Amino acid sequence: MKKLFALSLIFLLAIGILSFSEDPILKIPLGFPSPPIPEDNQLTNSRIALGKKLFFDKVMSRDSTLSCATCHKPEYAFTDRLEKAVGIRNQQVSRNAPTLANVVYLDKLLLDAVNPSLEAQVMVPIHEKNEFDFHIILVAERMKKNPEYVKLCEDAYQSEPNPYAITHSIACYERTLISGNSAYDQFKYQGDSTALNSEERRGMSLFFNELYCASCHGGFNFSDQALTNNGLYESYADSGRIRLTGLETDRAVFRVPTLRNIAVTYPYMHDGGVESLDEVIEHYMSGGKTHPNKSSIIQPFQLTKEKKEDLIAFLHSLTDSSFISH
Ligand code: HEC
Ligand code: HEC
Structure with missing residues (x-):
């Protein structure tokens, strides 16, 4: 009995030490530098949860047939195995979908580095005619009808579903996509x-x-x-x-x-x-x-x-x- 007590004490202490010494949100692999996180969009679990739900949700596209994950599939390191990506109504996009692994470390986004931030980049597929062919205001309107999104946005940004919460939460989720364990x-x-x-x-x-x-x-x-x-x-x-x-x-x-x-x-x-x-x-x-x-x-x-x-x-x-x- 005493032994069991001592063991569980050690176990509890070990959990305590682990949770104190590890970054609670980002797991930075050995050999990797700390990535830059914008002051005004610090990572929290509720922001990441909201962004992740949106990333995989077809609510983002006009006819509700596509999500970000249609072209950025986790099992292909967030690419899609196609020469050029295919968006709404089977329309071809002009480029190959890149991996999202370690995008947190990129200074500029898109293959020609023309986009300044992950937050800003979220707007691109939503509005592109060949991708979601939609509007971010209309995505927010759809989300307002779903109590789960209303709660997640409140928890994450103390707001109702709006473009700010959409762009910022998806960027938070993308910043967690760190790959360094090959x-x-x-x-x-x-x-x-x-x-x-x-x-x-x-x-x-x-x-x-x-x-x-x-x-x-x-x-x-x-x-x-x-x-x-x-x-x-x-x-x-x-x-x-x-x-x-x-x-x-x-x-x-x-x-x-x-x-x-x-x-x-x-x-x-x-x-x-x-x-x-x-x-x-x-x-x-x-x-x-x-x-x-x-x-x-x-x-x-x-x-x-x-x-x-x-x-x-x-x-x-x-x-x-x-x-x-x-
Ligand atoms: C001068 C810089 C440069 C050097 C040196 C270079 N690459 Fe590249 N590599 C690039 C660029 C730029 C691209 C993307 C080109 C494009 O998309 O059209 C690329 C693309 C690739 C890709 C495809 C990546 C993808 O996700 O599509 C592979 C694989 C690759 N290089 C491997 C190599 C290997 C192996 C070597 C050495 C033999 C090498 N590269 C040397 C600049 C370089
Ligand atoms: C129809 C397919 C498609 C969909 C849907 C899509 N993407 Fe992409 N994504 C692409 C392609 C293609 C590119 C490269 C475009 C370019 O360089 O101009 C890209 C580029 C990116 C980049 C830049 C990566 C880099 O290396 O610079 C990010 C980040 C990204 N997408 C995130 C998203 C998010 C978030 C969503 C959902 C809101 C999304 N994508 C939806 C096809 C897609």
């Missing part, structure tokens, strides 16, 4: 020297030391967020960042994407034009197409079949299975 992370940051096999370790060395990949896809999130061109085409259907700046030097320029969970987020590139990692590597080996804005870092190189397989094995080790089973 085999690579276990090896590199969590001290598990057995997490990567020898093939993956050889691939890691190619990626970081022998090839030029890490000059753009470096750092904890495998992207320096540089705006550049990797020579996919001689002439691009998508004009890229020039749509914001009007500068020729921004034509067909896109933000370097993260490579986290890359094995599950195919097809690749802004237009989903590359189907497999094998083809991605072939692209870089060829040195890419001639384009005036192509980065001078991209140069042709050769890899044996074995080395190519090593590199692909390494890229596969960036899959975080705890993240995609969200």
